[in-house]
Amino acid sequence: MTLQEVTRLARQGEGLHIEFKKKVTHPEKIVREVIALANTEGGHLLVGVDDNGTVSGQRYVEEDVYVLNKAIKEMIRPLVDFKHFVIPISEKKGVAVYHFYRSPKRPHYLYEEGRKRSFVRVEDRTVQASKEVWEILRRGKKEKDIIFNYGEKETKLMQALGEREAITLKEYSKVAQLPRFIASKTLVRLVLANVLQVIPQEQEDLFKLKVN
Known part of the structure; x- marks a missing residue:
């Protein structure tokens, strides 16, 4: 150089x-x-x-x-x-x-x-990196299709994202009435499935719909 x-x-x-x-x-x-x-x-x-x-x-x-x-x-x-x-x-x-x-x-x-x-x-x-971002980094190393069932918790997430540009783990857990660990797993899985993108933050990460 x-x-x-x-x-x-x-x-x-x-x-x-x-x-x-x-x-x-x-x-x-x-x-x-x-x-x-x-x-x-x-x-x-x-x-x-x-x-x-x-x-x-x-x-x-x-x-x-x-x-x-x-x-x-x-x-x-x-x-x-x-x-x-x-x-x-x-x-x-x-x-x-x-x-x-x-x-x-x-x-x-x-x-x-x-x-x-x-x-x-x-x-x-x-x-x-938050726990969620760490998990996304770890599991995202292998290029493969992530399969998930689109159920009630995913529906509530999409409804929430229809009303706002991005959502935090805490907000999703509250609106979907889910324990934090289940909300976390759901967000991670949807990021790995290329449905969501994560924007790491100092305080709370933001999750938003991925635009392809």
């Missing part, structure tokens, strides 16, 4: 597939971005690029690469496959480019403080 290619990537701005980091100060936070990219659609992490997309470089960027590589290998499970490049922009400064594919081993997660946490990419943000 060349400096010109890095500049073109940076001009696109941060988004679903691109994340900028000026330096690797807190690798334990940056691995969340790595997990999110690998769990979602893949993309690039650029180290030595300012938030506004300026490729200013980082002094002794090889040290940042060493720290980040170590964090990725030690903190993420299953292990994430990636490629990285170091491009010098001056005698002491350079930029590092990490490329992650949409991982066939998803969901990847961060294990810390005795708990597993996974993350996904939503536009230019990284969001912690």
